[in-house]
Ligand SMILES: O=P(O)(O)O[C@H]1O[C@H](CO)[C@@H](O)[C@H](O)[C@H]1O
């Protein structure tokens with residue numbers, strides 16, 4: 001009888017970081033694709049766009065004018081999903097209808113004054129300035145007593161809902177800990193309690209030994225496709241040292257973090273010869289006043305493309321009603337990315 | 342001081358059915374949209390398409406020819422994500438790397454021989470035949486000893502990853518219970534144990550009293566926007582009677598279920614004057630040989646559109662890294678849909 005093989009047979013993989021599962025169907029990418037194709041935007045963008053509300057010196061929706069910033073620039077989102085003045089309160093009916101008011105702050109961060117570049121195209125020292133700003137924002141927002149979690153992220157590309165190509169990211173800082181980092185807190189805390197070590201440090205050790213899912217590494221960070229990756233070319237950047245948040249990063253680590261982000265996004269751009277779209281985000285300890293020794297700093301990249309610059313993976317019917325499903329193995333995806341380093 | 346108001350202030354809502362949370366930002370839909378627009382396909386489709394692998398009499402990828410079916414037609418997916426011959430097995434390393442083989446069956450169900458119609462355009466007696474087939478498939482697949490969950494769903498529209506416009510749905514039946522129904526099992530079982538009643542029956546009673554989130558109802562079913570809805574115009578069809586699965590539906594309930602599906606999809610089509618895209622799926626009790634008295638049959642509709650036929654809601658950076666977020670309240674969405682009944 002044939003024996004079970006991860007490369008040939010459908011299986012579920014456990015996400016040790018969240019407790020969720022993903023269905024992996026190695027054979028499925030062979031099916032022909034007649035569905036939706038994404039538009040590829042290869043427009044030549046100008047270095048400065050007078051109509052862009054993120055370019056230096058331009059007018060924003062709230063009537064303010066952007067300064068003539070030379071590197072990075074941060075401001076409060078003019079159409080914020082979270083507001084600092086939201087009054088406290090809740091609304092309940094029995095135990096089935098339950099809402100709680102949510103206070104917060106939404107920031108926009110421009111990565112560069114140049115309208116025509118992306119993270120893969122700006123220099124490491126420039127990305128380092130983005131890291132510095134993230135660090136400062138994490139500490140500043142996290143210090144507010146009503147902010148218990150600071151979510152730093154970037155949506156890159158129209159297919160990821162980005163409405164402006166100017167290189168920028170966002171920060172949503174809020175009172176409660178969102179669902180995903182809350183799950184990661186539970187899993188990491190349980191592991192830390194049982195083993196006295198960081199879940200991701202132990203996981204990283206396994207991966208560095210195995211090598212099949214590693215994409216690239218430098219002195220302080222590793223970029224890999226997690227064993228439980230959901231998106232076809234999903235990656236995670238994990239720090240080699242076990243620390244909780246951006247505020248604890250050394251200068252050398254900040255340089256190395258900037259360098260690995262640039263290198264990884266260059267690899268991504270090479271994969272389908274396109275400015276590779278993704279949502280990326282940092283996961284770090286909540287700013288709820290507790291120590292969280294279990295937390296291990298990392299960054300997720302969730303890119304939607306599956307087959308080419310125009311064919312993405314759709315997370316739809318089965319994925320929404322059942323659980324996420326992927327069509328190529330993480331190991332084969334890592335091999336392709338590794339070949340492009 | 343201003344007091345907390347669900348219509349004005351950002352807040353989190355608890356999903357009693359899954360235990361998750363969603364962030365609601367009532368004011369956010371005011372932001373201007375300069376991002377990606379979906380293509381609207383208003384092609385006139387022929388009643389029969391010689392190039393369609395779902396039309397009667399046509400050749401499929403595996404070399405078989407479709408019968409000249411007069412109403413519905415079911416066959417095993419030629420590019421199945423789950424296969425019945427998958428050998429049993431698992432793969433683990435420590436407690437951080439864990440995979441289990443997954444056996445299953447993927448079916449495709451044609452809703453009609455007509456290539457040019459959708460669920461909102463075929464008659465109630467024809468939809469009733471789809472319900473009959475779903476029932477038969479649920480019972481037949483569920484009776485196999487290695488099938489513990491039967492997920493019935495439809496992806497409608499290119500934006501939802503559907504690669505063929507011929508009206509059809511899918512069934513993925515498998516050994517393990519996927520993440521979403523597993524969460525619903527936990528929540529419903531806990532409520533049933535504590536209260537001796539169905540969670541969704543009690544929830545439905547609250548909603549029928551409140552009326553603000555009801556879209557439409559008939560003798561046996563109610564279509565409403567759940568208090569915790571994630572997608573802008575997400576709805577749920579809930580049975581008035583508490584029963585566990587399709588196999589227990591009476592003839593009158595099957596007729597009423599067909600009728601409410603048709604009526605709801607007509608309302609959807611009217612909203613943005615377009616053939617409204619969505620992923621829809623049935624949630625019912627696992628077929629694991631247990632009774633599951635806690636389970637209450639229902640159907641979810643997750644439509645992506647937010648503002649018009651071309652502007653959808655993007656579930657991206659914050660939503661993937663934090664938790665789902667919505668820009669209009671469920672109550673205002675329900676009011677709009679109710680106005681189109
Ligand atoms: O099976 P289809 O229609 O080709 O594929 C579609 O539905 C599947 C189940 O939700 C998804 O996994 C695919 O990403 C989507 O394109």
Ligand SMILES: O=P(O)(O)O[C@H]1O[C@H](CO)[C@@H](O)[C@H](O)[C@H]1O
Pocket residue numbers: 155160161162163376654655656657658659660666
């Ligand atoms: O804030 P933006 O870039 O306008 O909006 C984008 O990112 C947000 C945060 O992930 C999402 O809620 C929006 O759906 C998306 O279009």
